[in-house]
Every structure is written in C-alpha cells, then in structure tokens.
Amino acid sequence: MSGGMLGRGVAITYLSLVVLIPLAAVAWASGEGGPGEFWSAVTTPEALSALRLTFGAALAVVAINAAMGTLIAWVLVRDSFRGRGLVNSIIDLPFALPTIVASLTLLVLYGPGSPVGIDVAYSPVAVVVALLFVTLPFVVRAVQPVLMELDTDMEEAAASLGAGRFTIFRRIILPNLAPAIFSGAGLSFARSIGEFGAVVLVTGNIPFETQVASVYIFGRIEGGDIPAAAAVSVVLLAFSLLALVGMNVLQGRWLRHEG
Amino acid sequence: MLRLASAIALFITGFSVFGCGVALSGGDRVLLLAAYSTPREAYAEVMDAFQRTEWGRGVEFEMSYGASGEQSRAVEAGLPADVVGFSLEPDMRRLVEAGVVAEDWDGNEYRGMVTNSVVVLVVRRGNPEGIRGWEDLIRPGVDVITPSPATSGGAKWNVLAAYGAQLARGGSEEEAAEYVRRLFENVSVQDKSARESLQTFVGGKGDVMIAYESEAIIAREMGYDVEYVVPEATILIENPYAVTETGENPEKAREFLEFLYSPEAQRIFGEEGYRPVVPEIRAEFDYPEPEKLFTIEDFGGWEAADERFFDPEDGIVTQILREAGGVR
Amino acid sequence: MKARLALRSVALGYLGFLIILPVATVFWLTFRDGLGPFWSSVAEPAALNAFRITVLAALVAVVANTAFGILCAIVLVRHDFPGKRLLSALVDLPLAVSPVVVGLALILVYGTYGWFGSHLAEYGIRIIFSLPGIILATVFVSLPFVVREVAPVLREIGTEQEQAAATLGASSWQTFWRITLPSIRPGVAYGVVLTTAKALGEFGAVAVVSGRIIGRTQTLTLHVEDRFQAFDMTGAYAASVVLALLALGTLFAMNLLRPKEEKT
Numbered sequence: 001m002s003g004g005m006l007g008r009g010v011a012i013t014y015l016s017l018v019v020l021i022p023l024a025a026v027a028w029a030s031g032e033g034g035p036g037e038f039w040s041a042v043t044t045p046e047a048l049s050a051l052r053l054t055f056g057a058a059l060a061v062v063a064i065n066a067a068m069g070t071l072i073a074w075v076l077v078r079d080s081f082r083g084r085g086l087v088n089s090i091i092d093l094p095f096a097l098p099t100i101v102a103s104l105t106l107l108v109l110y111g112p113g114s115p116v117g118i119d120v121a122y123s124p125v126a127v128v129v130a131l132l133f134v135t136l137p138f139v140v141r142a143v144q145p146v147l148m149e150l151d152t153d154m155e156e157a158a159a160s161l162g163a164g165r166f167t168i169f170r171r172i173i174l175p176n177l178a179p180a181i182f183s184g185a186g187l188s189f190a191r192s193i194g195e196f197g198a199v200v201l202v203t204g205n206i207p208f209e210t211q212v213a214s215v216y217i218f219g220r221i222e223g224g225d226i227p228a229a230a231a232v233s234v235v236l237l238a239f240s241l242l243a244l245v246g247m248n249v250l251q252g253r254w255l256r257h258e259g
Numbered sequence: 260m261l262r263l264a265s266a267i268a269l270f271i272t273g274f275s276v277f278g279c280g281v282a283l284s285g286g287d288r289v290l291l292l293a294a295y296s297t298p299r300e301a302y303a304e305v306m307d308a309f310q311r312t313e314w315g316r317g318v319e320f321e322m323s324y325g326a327s328g329e330q331s332r333a334v335e336a337g338l339p340a341d342v343v344g345f346s347l348e349p350d351m352r353r354l355v356e357a358g359v360v361a362e363d364w365d366g367n368e369y370r371g372m373v374t375n376s377v378v379v380l381v382v383r384r385g386n387p388e389g390i391r392g393w394e395d396l397i398r399p400g401v402d403v404i405t406p407s408p409a410t411s412g413g414a415k416w417n418v419l420a421a422y423g424a425q426l427a428r429g430g431s432e433e434e435a436a437e438y439v440r441r442l443f444e445n446v447s448v449q450d451k452s453a454r455e456s457l458q459t460f461v462g463g464k465g466d467v468m469i470a471y472e473s474e475a476i477i478a479r480e481m482g483y484d485v486e487y488v489v490p491e492a493t494i495l496i497e498n499p500y501a502v503t504e505t506g507e508n509p510e511k512a513r514e515f516l517e518f519l520y521s522p523e524a525q526r527i528f529g530e531e532g533y534r535p536v537v538p539e540i541r542a543e544f545d546y547p548e549p550e551k552l553f554t555i556e557d558f559g560g561w562e563a564a565d566e567r568f569f570d571p572e573d574g575i576v577t578q579i580l581r582e583a584g585g586v587r
Numbered sequence: 588m589k590a591r592l593a594l595r596s597v598a599l600g601y602l603g604f605l606i607i608l609p610v611a612t613v614f615w616l617t618f619r620d621g622l623g624p625f626w627s628s629v630a631e632p633a634a635l636n637a638f639r640i641t642v643l644a645a646l647v648a649v650v651a652n653t654a655f656g657i658l659c660a661i662v663l664v665r666h667d668f669p670g671k672r673l674l675s676a677l678v679d680l681p682l683a684v685s686p687v688v689v690g691l692a693l694i695l696v697y698g699t700y701g702w703f704g705s706h707l708a709e710y711g712i713r714i715i716f717s718l719p720g721i722i723l724a725t726v727f728v729s730l731p732f733v734v735r736e737v738a739p740v741l742r743e744i745g746t747e748q749e750q751a752a753a754t755l756g757a758s759s760w761q762t763f764w765r766i767t768l769p770s771i772r773p774g775v776a777y778g779v780v781l782t783t784a785k786a787l788g789e790f791g792a793v794a795v796v797s798g799r800i801i802g803r804t805q806t807l808t809l810h811v812e813d814r815f816q817a818f819d820m821t822g823a824y825a826a827s828v829v830l831a832l833l834a835l836g837t838l839f840a841m842n843l844l845r846p847k848e849e850k851t
Contacts, residue, residue, distance in 0.1 A: 007658050007661060007662050007666075008662050008666065008668065010658060011655065011658050011659040011662050011674075012674065014651075014655050014659075015655075015659070015674075015677060015678065015730075018723065018726055018727050018730060019677065019680055019681060019727060019730065020677065021696055021702070022689070022692030022693050022695065022696045022697075022727070023680070023684065023688075023692050025692055025695035025696045025701070025702060026688060026691055026692045026695060028695075029695055044571075045581045046580075046581075068598075068601055071594060071597060071598050071601075072598045072601070072602065074594065074598075075594055075595050075598040075599075076598075079591055079594070079595050081595060087599065087602065089838055089839075089841075089842050090602065090606060090607065090838075091602075092838050092841055093606055093610070093834065093835075093838060094606060095781075095784060096784040096788070096833075096834035096835070096837040096838050096841070097610070097788065097830070097831060097834045098787065098788030098789070098790060098807075098808045098811075098830045098834070099788065099790050099791070099808075100788075100790040100808045100811050100812055100827075101613070101788075101808075101811060101827040101830050101831055101834075102609075104613065104811065104815065104823065104824075104827055105609035105610055105612060105613045105827070106609050107462075108609070108612050108613060108616065109608055109609040109612045110609075111462060111463070111464075112462050112463030112464045113462060113463045115612065116608070121464070122447060122448050122459075122464060129605070132605060133605055133606065133609075136602075136605065136606065165590065187682075190682065190683040191682070191683075193685070194683070194684060194685025194686065194687075194688065195685070195686075196685060196686045196687050196790070196791035196794075197686065197790035197791050197808070200791075201812075201815070204447070204448035204449070204450065204459065204464075205407055205448070205449050205450055205451055206446075206447070206448055206449050207407070207409075207449065207580055208580075208581075208583070213685075214685045214686070214687045214688075214791065215687075217685070217687045217688065217691065218451075218687045218791075218794075218795070219407065219409050219410050219451065221332075221687070221690070221691055221694075221795060222326055222328055222329035222332060222410045222451070223328055223332075223409050223410055223571075224328065224332050224353075225571065226691070226695075229691055230691065230695075233685070233687075233688040233691060233692075236685050236688060237683070237684060237685075237688065240683035240684065240685075241680075241683060243683070244676070244679060244680075244682075244683050245676065248676065291800060293798075296816065299817060300817075321800050321801065321802060321803055322800070322801050323798055323799045323800045323801065323804075324799065324801075324813075324816075325799055333716060333798050336694065336698050336699050336700070336715065336716070337698060337699035337704075337708075337713060337715060337716055338716040338798040338800075339713070339716070452816075454816045455816065458815065458816060458818075461818075477818075478818075481818050
C-alpha cells in the first residue's frame with residue numbers, strides 16, 4: 001500500500017513540475033493586474049479579433065473534419081481497393097510530421113509560387129487548410145474502430161425492409177458513430193485553437209485578418225507584454241479544457257448507456 | 260517551500276543536463292552575438308575577418324537571430340549574449356534598464372551606432388507597377404508588404420519613414436496620419452520580422468515591400484528578381500550595438516565591438532548593403548542620397564516616437580491598424 | 588456501386604490535396620537537383636548540431652515520459668484515491684495546451700525572473716535559452732502518450748495474474764518485472780513511438796524557450812525555419828525531408844505496433 005502512495009507521490013510531483021506549476025504560473029501572471037486588467041487584455045480589438053478568427057476557424061475545421069473524417073473512415077473500412085493499406089497508414093502522417101514542415105509544404109504548394117495554381121496563402125482559408133492538415137487523424141482514427149465493430153446485420157435488415165441508403169445511414173450508422181465522431185471532433189477542436197507551427201508560415205500574421213490567437217500570443221511575448229500574453233493564453237486554455245472535459249462527460253454518458 | 264520545490268526542479272534539470280552531456284558553456288573563447296534578423300549575411304563576413312586579426316585569433320562565434328524586440332527581450336530574460344545588436348535604440352534601452360548593458364553604451368563618437376541604412380521601396384524587376392515614391396503606395400490595388408510594428412523594429416522605421424515623408428513635403432500631421440492609414444489599407448501581409456517580410460515578398464506575394472535598403476540589396480544579390488526605389492524623402496536608419504555586462508567574455512566582446520568600427524569591418528558592411536557610419540569609409544561607397552533625409556531626432560528621439568506612434572493602447576499607428584481592421 | 592466509387596474518389600482526392608501532394612512537392616523540390624545539394628545541406632555543422640539536439644531532447648523526453656507514463660498508468664488503474672479523475676484529466680492537459688502557451692509557462696517558472704528560475708540562477712543553472720529548457724518543453728508536450736496507451740492495456744489485463752504472483756510470495760517489484768511489464772509491453776511500445784514522434788517534431792514550445800543560438804540551442808524544426816529565413820531554401824527543404832523521413836519511419840513503426848483494438 002505504501003508503494004502505491006510513493007508511486008502516486010512521484011507521479012504527481014513529476015506532473016506538477018513539468019505541467020501544473022508552469023500552467024499555474026500562466027494563470028497567475030494573467031491575474032496579477034486584477035480582473036479589470038485581465039478583461040481589458042482579452043478585449044483589445046486585436047485580441048478579440050484573433051480569438052474570433054481562432055474559434056471560427058476551429059469550428060469550420062471541426063465541421064469539415066466530422067464530415068470528411070467519417071467519410072474517409074467509411075471508405076477505409078467498408079470499401080476495398082488496391083493501396084488501401086497504404087492510404088490507411090498515410091492518415092497518421094500529419095501526426096508524425098513536424099508542424100513547421102507541414103507549414104512549409106503547404107506554403108510551397110498553395111502559396112504564391114504554387115505549381116498547381118492555387119494560391120490561398122496569407123488568407124483565412126490558409127488558416128483552415130493548415131488546421132485541417134494537422135487534425136486529419138482525429139476523427140478518422142476515432143470512427144474507424146467503431147465502424148469496424150459495427151455489425152452489418154442491422155443495415156442489411158433495414159435494407160431488406162426497403163430502407164434507402166440515406167435512411168440507413170441516418171437512422172442506423174450515424175447514431176452508432178456519433179460518440180466517436182464527437183470525440184474526434186472534440187480533439188480536433190482542442191488542437192485547432194492552440195495550433196502554432198502549422199499556421200505560422202502560411203498565414204502572414206495580418207492583425208484582424210489572419211492572425212490567430214497563438215500567433216497573437218507569440219507576438220505579445222516577443223513584444224514583452226507578458227500579462228496580455230498570459231491573459232489570452234488563459235482564455236485558450238479554458239476553452240480547450242472545456243472541450244476535453246465536455247468530451248469526457250459525454251463519452252461517459254454514452255458508455256453508461258451502452259453498458 | 261519554494262526552496263524545496265526548486266530543489267526538486269534542480270534534480271530534474273540535473274538529470275536532463277547529465278542526460279545530454281552537452282557543454283552548456285562555450286568556454287572563454289566563445290562570443291555569442293544576439294542580433295536582429297537582417298544583418299546575418301554581413302556578420303558571416305565580419306566574423307571571419309575578426310578571426311583573422313590578432314585580437315580575434317581562436318575566437319569562436321555563436322549567433323542568434325530573430326526579430327529585434329524578441330532578441331532584446333530574450334537577452335533581458337537571460338539569453339547569455341556577449342554582444343547585442345538591434346534594429347533600433349529602444350531595444351537597447353530596455354537592456355540598459357535591466358542592467359544588462361552599461362549606461363554609457365552610446366558614449367562613442369557614433370553614439371553606439373554601427374551601421375546605417377535608409378527605408379526604401381522594393382519592387383519586382385522592371386518595376387511593373389511604376390512605383391516612384393510614397394504616393395504610389397496608396398494607389399488602389401497596389402499590394403504592399405511590411406512587417407508588423409508590434410514585433411519588428413524594421414516596421415517601426417518603415418512607418419516613421421512614411422509618416423515623416425509626408426511632413427517633409429509640407430503636409431500637416433493629420434495628412435501624414437491619413438497617409439499612413441491609407442497605406443495600411445493596402446498592406447496585405449504583416450510578418451513578424453523584416454526578414455520574414457522579405458521571404459514573403461520574394462516568395463511572390465505583393466507589389467511593393469517597404470524595407471531596409473540593405474535587405475533590398477541582399478535580395479538582389481541572392482539572385483531574386485527585385486530592384487528598389489529610394490524615395491525622395493525617407494528616414495535614416497541607425498542600428499545600435501553594445502557589449503553586455505553579463506557576458507562570460509567581456510574583454511573579447513569589447514574588442515569585437517571595437518573591431519566593428521575598423522575600416523575593414525565598416526567596408527564589409529558597406530559591401531553587404533549597409534551604409535558605414537565611419538565617414539571616410541562611407542565616402543568609398545556611392546549609396547544614393549535621398550533629397551530629404553530625416554532622422555529619428557526629427558521625431559524627438561525614440562522614446563517620444565515610441566510613445567506617440569506605437570503605444571499599444573493609444574499610439575497613432577495602433578489606432579490606425581485598428582481602423583484598418585474595421586474596429587473603431 | 589457508383590456511389591461507392593464517388594465516395595472513394597472524394598476521400599482519396601481530399602487526402603491527395605491535403606497531404607500527399609504537399610509532402611510530395613517538398614520531396615520533389617529537394618531532390619530535383621539530385622542528391623548533392625541535399626547531402627551538403629544535411630552535412631552542414633549547424634544542421635548536424637540541430638539534429639543532435641533534437642535527438643537528445645527526444646531521447647530524454649522518451650525515457651522520462653516512459654518511466655512516468657508506466658508509473659502513472661499503474662497509479663491510475665490499480666489504485667483508488669480521491670482526486671483520481673482529476674489526475675487523469677490533468678495527464679491529458681498537455682494535449683490541449685497551445686505550444687506557445689507551453690513556452691510562456693516555462694519562461695514564467697524557469698526563466699531568470701521566474702518562480703524557480705531565480706533560485707536556480709543562484710546555483711549557476713540556466714534553463715530557459717539553453718538545452719534544459721528545450722528538453723523541458725519537449726517533455727511537456729509529449730507527456731500524455733505513454734499513459735494514454737498503457738492505461739487501457741492495464742485495465743484489460745486485469746489483476747488476476749498479479750494477485751496470483753503475490754500469493755505465491757513475489758514482491759511487488761518482482762510482480763511488476765515478471766508479470767505486469769511483459770503484458771503491457773505492446774502499449775508501452777506504441778506509446779513510445781507516439782512520444783518520439785511528438786518530441787522530434789515540436790516547434791512552437793521550443794521556439795519560445797530556445798533563444799535560437801545556432802548550433803547550440805537550435806532543434807531541427809527551428810533549423811528549418813532558420814534556413815527558410817536565411818534564403819537557403821535547399822537547406823530548409825533538406826532539413827524538412829530529414830524530419831519527414833523520421834516521420835515516415837515513425838509511421839512505419841506505428842503500423843507495426845498499433846494495438847489491435849484501436850483506442851484513440
């Protein structure tokens with residue numbers, strides 16, 4: 001039993017030194033000037049617009065990911081074609097590829113010198129594309145196993161009763177996938193609102209247009225305005241925490257339903 | 260309690276220091292230069308030259324480059340630089356206030372400045388948009404690139420050049436502010452540093468980039484299809500350098516700083532696109548003289564200019580940027 | 588069948604434009620002039636040093652986080668205590684924190700004027716703007732993976748064997764080495780791969796704390812950005828390709844090691 005205590009102590013100490021104390025310091029720094037200062041730091045026009053863009057882009061990314069991720073997972077599980085295994089392993093590439101490399105590759109392909117003639121760099125579209133790149137695996141990898149386990153019996157039964165393909169999808173497949181889609185989407189959201197490396201080269205840092213919150217924070221740190229940087233950081237932290245906790249709670253509820 | 264926690268932190272760091280086995284201190288013949296992002300090419304040459312002198316034999320250099328404000332802040336927060344170079348003087352003043360740089364850093368005959376430059380307008384080869392001066396930048400449809408005044412020293416020079424040029428041709432302060440406002444309506448990208456702006460521009464974005472003359476020259480020498488226009492009225496850019504009090508090697512650092520004023524080093528700067536501050540060497544190069552060249556002193560010095568133009572709450576430029584963003 | 592084909596083309600087209608094409612372009616740009624420029628860029632001292640620093644930071648992060656990860660997973664799965672759910676949530680926290688915020692946080696605690704930094708400075712120890720800071724940032728961002736992979740495996744294998752070993756008189760240490768560790772090995776291995784991938788590729792957090800001293804505190808990802816800014820596109824692409832190859836290697840390992848029942 002004392003072994004358990006020791007293990008717990010070591011785990012908590014480690015977590016505190018690496019994660020908790022530093023994050024607490026951010027919260028502390030953001031609150032040092034009192035709530036008034038915090039409020040004015042996160043409501044400067046620059047900060048507000050950066051936050052608005054960040055959340056807008058993140059929501060767009062979540063929506064696209066939910067649709068495309070489910071589609072890709074469906075193709076990977078239910079379809080069969082040559083090279084499926086290869087495609088399946090490529091899904092994880094954005095996770096393994098450093099974000100700065102992702103940023104560079106996107107800039108090369110979709111920037112001003114684009115070999116395919118698509119130039120979206122330095123626009124809000126670039127923000128969304130960069131975020132889509134880094135968050136691709138989340139929904140796919142969440143939906144895939146569920147889809148694999150899903151029995152096709154019900155679908156066949158429904159089909160034999162004359163249900164159309166769309167009805168089957170909406171009434172049978174989608175409800176089963178919903179928790180997985182939701183959890184993947186939640187992770188995409190949390191990742192999107194904090195992303196820095198992938199957006200830094202392609203967005204051009206234009207205040208009020210393409211400057212996302214993480215780049216704004218970086219600028220504030222460089223500009224020496226630590227309290228403002230910390231205040232906006234706290235807002236980001238709060239929202240990503242909310243996303244994670246919300247996901248956990250909902251998942252818990254779903255699991256209880258099943259069990 | 261804090262001490263206990265530090266002790267545990269010490270343990271963890273000890274582990275990582277031990278685990279990496281890489282020397283943290285470079286030894287007593289190593290100088291760390293922390294500078295703003297643009298003079299890196301010139302420094303490759305200057306350091307070479309220094310190492311060939313009697314003073315510099317066996318000295319090794321380490322370099323850190325980034326946006327001027329970022330570098331200044333990093334040194335303030337403990338980046339162990341021996342020599343620092345910034346785009347503009349306020350970044351040096353921050354280190355004086357932090358006790359990192361001596362009060363009398365600007366005591367020499369060049370007031371601590373090592374290189375000069377001017378703000379120019381960089382265009383694509385052949386000048387397809389027909390850019391001749393400041394007024395062409397606010398024409399509808401002209402795509403202008405400049406870094407962000409929030410982080411970049413170069414951007415502040417750019418804005419002051421634009422503003423001052425309007426005053427120099429007899430405009431009122433309201434007209435000058437209106438000009439800057441219209442200018443920013445045409446700005447499509449505001450990178451974090453002058454160097455990133457140049458990257459963006461040579462990458463194919465924009466019709467005109469407002470930049471240091473030295474950056475324009477470097478880009479041309481790198482073989483990019485750009486040329487530049489020196490506007491009729493523009494600002495003289497002065498870049499301060501100093502040794503730190505906190506470096507591990509102050510003796511060598513001072514010798515290196517002195518070397519920066521030597522004919523040899525000044526000549527290298529001149530060849531690399533900077534205007535030498537030493538008059539005799541300056542005379543060897545025929546950099547074009549703008550008709551109306553003004554300096555930061557015309558704005559009452561950096562302290563006043565910073566406050567008036569770039570105050571994050573109510574600076575003139577801060578407000579203009581907000582309006583351009585559709586926020587009033 | 589037509590619908591199926593349409594779905595397939597949409598899915599593949601999306602992947603092609605979003606992932607395959609961009610990555611392929613960089614490979615093409617790197618190697619279009621042959622291997623020569625690639626090699627000379629990669630063999631530059633700055634690149635080699637950056638590579639070394641990246642590998643070192645990743646190594647420390649993997650070792651530290653694996654030890655912590657196994658321990659923490661055992662604590663979370665095998666023990667009951669108040670605040671357990673909180674601890675479990677906190678472990679996931681690094682996944683949700685913006686890398687820039689990680690950097691800021693470390694500066695606030697370990698920087699010269701930070702909570703611990705000022706005390707450490709008395710011992711002549713500098714963390715921010717030197718290697719330990721880079722390592723700390725790397726450890727931070729790659730912390731959750733081993734825990735997340737090992738915990739479900741532990742839950743699955745149950746405690747029967749461990750209890751049997753205990754009744755036969757094995758010490759808890761012996762039980763751990765002989766029984767627990769072998770059965771969670773696949774989870775550990777997969778977690779290690781994920782940790783490595785994250786540690787090799789971190790940019791934002793490292794960018795804030797590194798100070799970018801060329802050859803001393805520049806990781807490979809920072810080197811990519813540095814080359815990009817020095818107009819050395821060949822160097823930037825070459826370093827990117829090295830990172831991408833490391834990523835592909837990781838990917839390969841992931842595929843070999845991915846647990847059968849995927850739990851993301």
